Amino acid sequence: MRITATALVAFLLLLCGAPQAFADGAMAGADIHVAQTLGARELTVVLRRVDAVPGPLRVNVITHAGSQPGRLSLRLVPTGVGSVSGPRTESATSVELRDRPGSHDATLTVSLPGPQELVIDNTARIPFVVPVSVLSPAERVTYGGFVAAGVLLFVSLVVSVKARRSWLALVPGGGVVAALAVAVTAALLSASTPAPPVPGEDIDATVDNVLDPYSTRPQSTVDESRPPVNVLVSVQDGVELTLRLVDGASGRPVDDLLIHDSALAHLLIVPPSGALRHLHPVRVAPGEYRVHLDAPEPGYHAVSVEIARRGGGVQLLRSATGFTLPGTPRPAVPTTETVRAEGGSPTTITARMSEKRDLQPWLGMVGHLIIVGPLPEEPEVGRAAASSATWSHVHHMAPLTRGGAGGLPDETVAAYGPEVSFTHTFTSPGRYRAWIQAEREYSLMTKPVEIVVAPGKEPR
Ligand SMILES: [Cu+2]
Numbered sequence: 431m432r433i434t435a436t437a438l439v440a441f442l443l444l445l446c447g448a449p450q451a452f453a454d455g456a457m458a459g460a461d462i463h464v465a466q467t468l469g470a471r472e473l474t475v476v477l478r479r480v481d482a483v484p485g486p487l488r489v490n491v492i493t494h495a496g497s498q499p500g501r502l503s504l505r506l507v508p509t510g511v512g513s514v515s516g517p518r519t520e521s522a523t524s525v526e527l528r529d530r531p532g533s534h535d536a537t538l539t540v541s542l543p544g545p546q547e548l549v550i551d552n553t554a555r556i557p558f559v560v561p562v563s564v565l566s567p568a569e570r571v572t573y574g575g576f577v578a579a580g581v582l583l584f585v586s587l588v589v590s591v592k593a594r595r596s597w598l599a600l601v602p603g604g605g606v607v608a609a610l611a612v613a614v615t616a617a618l619l620s621a622s623t624p625a626p627p628v629p630g631e632d633i634d635a636t637v638d639n640v641l642d643p644y645s646t647r648p649q650s651t652v653d654e655s656r657p658p659v660n661v662l663v664s665v666q667d668g669v670e671l672t673l674r675l676v677d678g679a680s681g682r683p684v685d686d687l688l689i690h691d692s693a694l695a696h697l698l699i700v701p702p703s704g705a706l707r708h709l710h711p712v713r714v715a716p717g718e719y720r721v722h723l724d725a726p727e728p729g730y731h732a733v734s735v736e737i738a739r740r741g742g743g744v745q746l747l748r749s750a751t752g753f754t755l756p757g758t759p760r761p762a763v764p765t766t767e768t769v770r771a772e773g774g775s776p777t778t779i780t781a782r783m784s785e786k787r788d789l790q791p792w793l794g795m796v797g798h799l800i801i802v803g804p805l806p807e808e809p810e811v812g813r814a815a816a817s818s819a820t821w822s823h824v825h826h827m828a829p830l831t832r833g834g835a836g837g838l839p840d841e842t843v844a845a846y847g848p849e850v851s852f853t854h855t856f857t858s859p860g861r862y863r864a865w866i867q868a869e870r871e872y873s874l875m876t877k878p879v880e881i882v883v884a885p886g887k888e889p890r
Contacts, residue, residue, distance in 0.1 A: 463692040463840065464556050465710040465793055467721050471497045471527075472710070472874070474692070475550065476840055480560050483543045487560075491525050491534045492841050495873035499529045503551055504536055510544030518542070531872035533842050553720075554712030556694070557685075575613025582606045659684050661735050661747045668755055669726055673697070673711055673719040673735060675747075683717020690738035691825075692793040695719050698736070698800060698821070702729035702759035704811030706800060706865040706876055728757025732802075732816035736823055746823065752816050762811050765863065765880040772886035773859045778827075780851040783868040783875055789847030792869035794838050797826035797850030800867070801881065804860020811863060818862075824852040841869065859885040 462477040471493065478488035489504060506521040519541040525534045540546070543562040547555045586602035593599065657679035664672050673695070675684035687694045697719075699707040705727075711719035733749035771777035779799065783789060789796055801822040808814035815821075830838050830846075839845075850868055862881040867874060 461838070461840075462558055462689060463794060463838065464689055465693040466550065466554050466556075466712050467697075467709040468502075468550060468554055468712055469498075469722050470724050473497075473550075474841055475548070475556065476533075477548065477556075477558060480540050483560060483562070484539060484541050487521075487538045487540045489525075489536045489538060489548070490840070491527065491536065493527055493531045493534065493872070494869075495531050495871060497527065497531055499527050501526055504538060505549040505552075506538040506540065507547045507549060508542055508544065509547050509557070510542075533840070550712070553714060555714065557713070558689075571616035572613050575609045575611075575616060579606050579609035579613060582609060659737065659739070659745060659747055661733070661749050663733050663749045663751060663753050665723075665753050665755065669723045671697075671711070671721045671723055671753070673721075675717045675719070675735075675737070683715075684737075684739065685716035686740040686742075687713075688738045688740055690744060691736075691795070694737070696736040696793075696823070697721060698734045698823075699723075700732040700802060700812050700815040700863075701727040702731075702762070702810040702812045703727055704762045704815075704863060704878065706878070708798070708800070708865075708867060708874075708876075726755055727760055728755050729759030730754045730810060730812045730816070732812045734821050746821055748821065752812065759810050759812075762809065763878060765878045767877075768880045768882060769864075771856055771881055771883045773856045773883050774886040776853050776855045778851055778853050779864070779866075779879070779881070780849055781866045781877060781879070782849050783866070783877070784848035784870050787847055788844045788870055789850070790841045790844045790869040790872070791830055791839055791846065792841065792867070792874065794830060795825045796828070796830065796846040796868060797852065798867040799824040799852040799854070799864055801854060801862055801864040803856075803862025803864075803881070804858050804883070805863060815863070819858060822854060824854050826850045827853060841872070844870070856881070856883040859883045 460479055464475045464477070466473045466475055473494075474492040476490040476492065478490070480487055487506060491502060491504075501524050503524045504522065508518050508520070519539075521539040521541065523536050523538055525536040527534055538548075540560050543560045545557065545559050547557050549555050582602045582605040586599045586606060589602055590599035657677055660676045660678055662674040662676060664674075666672065675687075675695075676682070677684050693710040694713055695711050697707075697709045697711050699709070701707070707723075709721050711721035714720050730752060731754070732752045735747045735749070736744065737747065738744045767781075769777075769779055771779075781797075783797070792798070799822075801820070801824065802815045803818050803820060805811075805814040805818050808817070847868065847870075850866065852866075856862070860883055862883060864879045864881050866877040866879060869875070
């Protein structure tokens, strides 16, 4: 009897502690953060992890300072074709955006796993994949072990009550201990075994924004190289910018973008004044992205788009043409600070962006640094940027740490900074223009900096 009682206590203790042990393996999926410049609003849409299908998909829409209040419609459309079957039910809701910046919650229903699109305001279409929850072999053994231990525990209780010889209870009691040992070992191992492949991933190769952006799934299936992308820029009515991403080899629309650094596409526009615009165009159709330009400047604009293709790594595309809006260009905005650096060796650039630790993560990072240069002698910053040799996007040195549930902290966490620092190696001497970006009180701050790079040793 003593053995069974001890086993019972051990079993209960382990059962309580167990989910923690295999959380990494079993709970496939994490949150997806997507920045969207929708109309005049800059939104961050957070898709929370889906735990069960059919089940709820919680969505947070985070607005920023000065964002227009109003209603936003959300629609979840399953887009998968092929092996995933079931009723293809759309789910729709709307969210009322308040005057004050912050998070707004909505809940949609996922009817079946596989590729989906979240359609916002009938315009922006965010592709992502809800994985079918699959147990890894280690998790299967864990569950099996606990079930076996439970059954044997019951058997040993019955035996010890009914049987005349008490030593008979030792047989199932020993089984309980063995089953528990197997279950616990498997639970401990499951944290280090790779997650199983996500069924449905192969259904539609054009989307891979699985609700698990930090997964350690083997990359061997996606390491084929991708040809470069051409970005075609056009402007309608002087305010609506359309980007067409075209595959350099096939000429077809590029629709295999991954969400990287919390966006499908990071658009950087340098206008004549040099006041950088960092926007996140919405996907309106395969390979087609659109963004609204708020208070556009006249003159020539240099354009760059940062994307990540499935299996193709991050590409910083530069538009060969840029775009020009009619009118007389504004004079350049002076930079507030000049930093000196030496070519060929790593330079650390630090900026104080607040008085206290109240910076909020933006695009999954505390700070962003965009560098353009070396700039030729040219009064219009846009034209100078277009003919400069390098454009770079650098992140704050310390990455954000993941929370207990595996997700990154979102913008509601104002606990970082006040300093942001970046390390970059300049390859050529000359004058660069850089912009340091950080978020505070739901407002994006952009600090223009001049960097003067002296000739140094050649980088190896
Ligand atoms: Cu961006």
